[in-house]
Amino acid sequence: MAIHESREYEVKGIPLVCPICGRNRFWTHTTLMNTAGATLFGLDWANRSAVNYICEHCGHILWFWSEE
Numbered sequence: 001m002a003i004h005e006s007r008e009y010e011v012k013g014i015p016l017v018c019p020i021c022g023r024n025r026f027w028t029h030t031t032l033m034n035t036a037g038a039t040l041f042g043l044d045w046a047n048r049s050a051v052n053y054i055c056e057h058c059g060h061i062l063w064f065w066s067e068e
């Protein structure tokens with residue numbers, strides 16, 4: 001997995017801030033949600049993905065649905 005340089009991000013025009021440490025620089029990673037566990041929720045998550053924003057300071061991970 002390639003690690004890109006951390007940077008600042010926005011979600012819906014709102015600057016992303018870590019709720020734990022308050023920093024605003026993150027790495028991103030995209031996770032495919034097409035897993036067996038997803039069926040427990042009765043949702044069709046096939047071909048869905050989530051974007052993870054990983055705080056560069058404390059490592060807290062924020063999850064967002066990809067809308068694509």
Ligand SMILES: [Zn+2]
Nearest residue numbers: 018021055058
């Ligand atoms: Zn943090």
